[in-house]
Amino acid sequence: xxxxxxxxxxxxxxxxxxxxxxxxxxxxxxxxxxxxxxxxxxxxxxxxxxxxxxxxxxxxxxxxxxxxxxxxxxxxxxxxxxxxxxxxxxxxxxxxxxxxxxxxxxxxxxxxxxxxxxxxxxxxxxxxxxxxxxxxxxxxxxxxxxxxxxxxxxxxxxxxxxxxxxxxxxxxxxxxxxxxxxxxx
Amino acid sequence: xxxxxxxxxxxxxxxxxxxxxxxxxxxxxxxxxxxxxxxxxxxxxxxxxxxxxxxxxxxxxxxxxxxxxxxxxxxxxxxxxxxxxxxxxxxxxxxxxxxxxxxxxxxxxxxxxxxxxxxxxxxxx
Numbered sequence: 001x002x003x004x005x006x007x008x009x010x011x012x013x014x015x016x017x018x019x020x021x022x023x024x025x026x027x028x029x030x031x032x033x034x035x036x037x038x039x040x041x042x043x044x045x046x047x048x049x050x051x052x053x054x055x056x057x058x059x060x061x062x063x064x065x066x067x068x069x070x071x072x073x074x075x076x077x078x079x080x081x082x083x084x085x086x087x088x089x090x091x092x093x094x095x096x097x098x099x100x101x102x103x104x105x106x107x108x109x110x111x112x113x114x115x116x117x118x119x120x121x122x123x124x125x126x127x128x129x130x131x132x133x134x135x136x137x138x139x140x141x142x143x144x145x146x147x148x149x150x151x152x153x154x155x156x157x158x159x160x161x162x163x164x165x166x167x168x169x170x171x172x173x174x175x176x177x178x179x180x181x182x183x184x185x
Numbered sequence: 186x187x188x189x190x191x192x193x194x195x196x197x198x199x200x201x202x203x204x205x206x207x208x209x210x211x212x213x214x215x216x217x218x219x220x221x222x223x224x225x226x227x228x229x230x231x232x233x234x235x236x237x238x239x240x241x242x243x244x245x246x247x248x249x250x251x252x253x254x255x256x257x258x259x260x261x262x263x264x265x266x267x268x269x270x271x272x273x274x275x276x277x278x279x280x281x282x283x284x285x286x287x288x289x290x291x292x293x294x295x296x297x298x299x300x301x302x303x304x305x306x307x308x309x310x
Contacts, residue, residue: 003219004215004219010215010218011214014210015211022203039199040188040191043195046196050199050200051199054200054207058207061211
């Protein structure tokens with residue numbers, strides 16, 4: 001039975017990486033103000049929110065399955081407090097950091113109206129740190145971390161997110177920036 | 186249906202598709218990994234190494250970490266703390282087993298769960 005939890009933890013971790021990548025890409029697209037094929041601008045934002053929340057659900061499955069797996073030797077405190085785990089403290093600690101950041105980003109996004117746009121935006125920047133930490137956690141802590149398929153998947157997702165972040169830093173990232181900044185004639 | 190409703194519907198459909206795909210992948214991959222682990226355990230015990238391989242009930246397939254080193258600790262299936270995790274499958278019966286003489290099992294078990302499942306090997310003599 002413990003192997004079932006282990007298998008569930010591994011599988012949910014892989015899916016979580018994919019969902020986080022899609023959410024990250026849609027978040028960047030939202031910021032650019034561009035539509036996506038058949039999705040209008042507000043639809044991209046809606047999909048970004050939904051997929052981010054879906055990631056939190058899969059994160060819950062990932063954590064609970066590994067907590068129930070006695071071989072992982074994971075305690076509840078190791079999930080939220082980084083670098084104290086009995087087994088692979090650094091690798092598991094990276095996962096704890098990613099989880100804390102993800103919860104912070106999700107909670108501030110849900111409480112955006114109460115907290116204000118500035119707080120939301122500052123905390124939301126943590127997503128740029130969260131994603132690579134989560135990827136590093138997958139590569140270092142995962143049983144599949146150094147297998148060829150997982151490394152290929154990691155390289156693919158890293159390339160996609162890296163390219164999107166580079167695009168984010170270009171002048172033409174925001175669709176209507178030029179129109180907004182051009183002086184009225 | 187106006188454009189706003191269509192956009193909302195498209196976003197909802199995308200989320201639903203991703204959610205269902207995620208569940209399907211987790212289910213499929215989970216079952217695949219689980220059956221791989223069970224098959225590896227059965228193969229290791231079956232081909233294995235006589236007395237030594239079955240001495241510990243710690244998950245055999247996880248007796249090695251990514252670097253191939255034996256992992257200490259862990260618990261048995263019945264929840265009791267194992268004194269020591271099973272060493273690399275088959276290696277616990279180092280040398281010839283008293284019950285079966287020299288065992289002829291060698292090579293890897295050849296069972297793979299697809300996604301980087303660590304293969305066990307038994308090279309007893």
